[in-house]
Amino acid sequence: MNVEMLQVADAVAREKSVDRELVLEAMEQALKTAARRTYPGLNVEAEIDRTTGEIRLFHVRCVVEEVEDPENELTLEQGMALREDAEQGTEFRTTLAPIELGRIAAQTAKQVINQKIREAERERVIAEYEPRVGELITGIVKRVERGNVYVDLGRGEAVMYREDLLPRETFRQGDRVRAYLREVRNQPKGPVVFISRSDAGMVLRLFEQEVPEIEDGTVTIQAIARDPGSRSKIAVISTDPSVDPVGACVGMRGSRVQAVVNELHGEKIDIIEWTDDPATFVVNALAPAEIERVMVDEATNTIEAAVSEENLAIAIGRRGQNVRLASDLTGWHIELMSTGEEKERRHEEVAKARTVFQEGLDVDEGFATVLVDEGFYSLEELAYCAAEDIAAIEGLDAEVAQELQKRARNVLLDQALKQGSEEADSSVSLLDLPGMTREIAEQLAAREMTTVEALADAAGDEIEDIDGLSREEADALIIAAREACGWFD
Secondary structure (H helix, E strand, C coil): CHHHHHHHHHHHHHHHCCCHHHHHHHHHHHHHHHHHHHCCCCCEEEEECCCCCCEEEEEEEEECCCCCCCCCEECHHHHHHHCCCCCCCCEEEEEECCCCCCHHHHHHHHHHHHHHHHHHHHHHHHHHHHHHCCCEEEEEEEEEECCEEEEECCCCEEEECHHHCCCCCCCCCCCEEEEEEEEEEEECCEEEEEEECCCHHHHHHHHHHHCHHHHCCCEEEEEEEEECCCEEEEEEEECCCCCCHHHHHHCHHHHHHHHHHHHCCCCEEEEEECCCCHHHHHHHHCCCCCEEEEEEECCCCEEEEEECHHHHHHHHCHHHHHHHHHHHHHCCEEEEEEHHHHHHHHHHHHHHHHHHHHHHHCCCHHHHHHHHHCCCCCHHHHHCCCHHHHHCCCCCCHHHHHHHHHHHHHHHHHHHHHHHHHHHCCCCCHHHCCCCCHHHHHHHHHCCCCCHHHHHCCCHHHHCCCCCCCHHHHHHHHHHHHHHCCCCC
């Protein structure tokens, strides 16, 4: 029986891929649980000899300062009577007679052992696969249920949900599958390993395997955008000027990229050279379409790209795929238009800017056209650019530049004050307050104080740093604003 105990432990350890010592510890815990039925109330410990398999039971009593459990605790005097060097914390182990495992006790022991082994298996799966998240992993299809594929990894099981498969991709039991280890999640029923063939990381790892320059760090994949099963775009850069990153990924006669395409069942892959210039990067990302012109708007993170009529469909791609992937790859919102639409929009913008300058700055059409031709399209751009940029225009000087900026700022201030008064439903303007100047009002508007009410709510130290305004004058303006708002009525 004793030898059989060790043989059972060895068999379970091999079958469950857990440590033999852990199985023996589980058996000891099970024996301890079963012994409590035979020796109720006693603190029982079980021990299995690792060499002979002999089972021993002990009643363990501990020396404590104050005895609360007489069966399992001893006073210091009682302990010293048993052993002269006894002290608090000393344990005494008394051998107990072996127990007979009845049906219920055996069932309980089995449950304890199974529970311990399940916990060990859970810890083993997490310890083995969690550090490998982000790697490619190979397994054998174990079963397919409702479109989800369960894969035997050898020392664990993984699941690949339907959305993690490539479109129109099917697997049968026994098929070998290579996938991207996406996540290891510890759930109440046990750890679950999630793998995917549709994740962008799958493309990254496949190229790392096929391209030595990527593995050694000479070429780096900066970004990936993927429409699984259809098309992927990857942006690559080389740290060595003598190495062409795109050519390294393509390989001789396309051998490297073709190996990746074959693994992904014909998914098209566009390899693009990465650059930190957003306009150039977007032009590269929209390949194979040829881009005529681009305009970058950093404020809205938008790039407008104009293409010829014959290239527009190519730039958009089937169901918008090309422009969508290019947008995902570059991180910019891309707006496509034909060159004809771009010209029409440009004419509208020029006409609108010319009208704004004529009405706001009180200049003639020719002068407004000169400003637009120099790249100014709004009063804001004109009012807050460097005066030297305006003075550099042929025919203008510093004095004219200052006057144009003054007029532009006055118009913007009047617009801000009007809007603020309308939103606050107030008939009193900031400029109506005693001691208020346009220069001070302009600086208040820059701090989003465009109404008398907003100024009334301010404190003196919030506006005392305004140019041309002392602390006493700041307090006086706030008091005037509060009076205008009827605070003291």
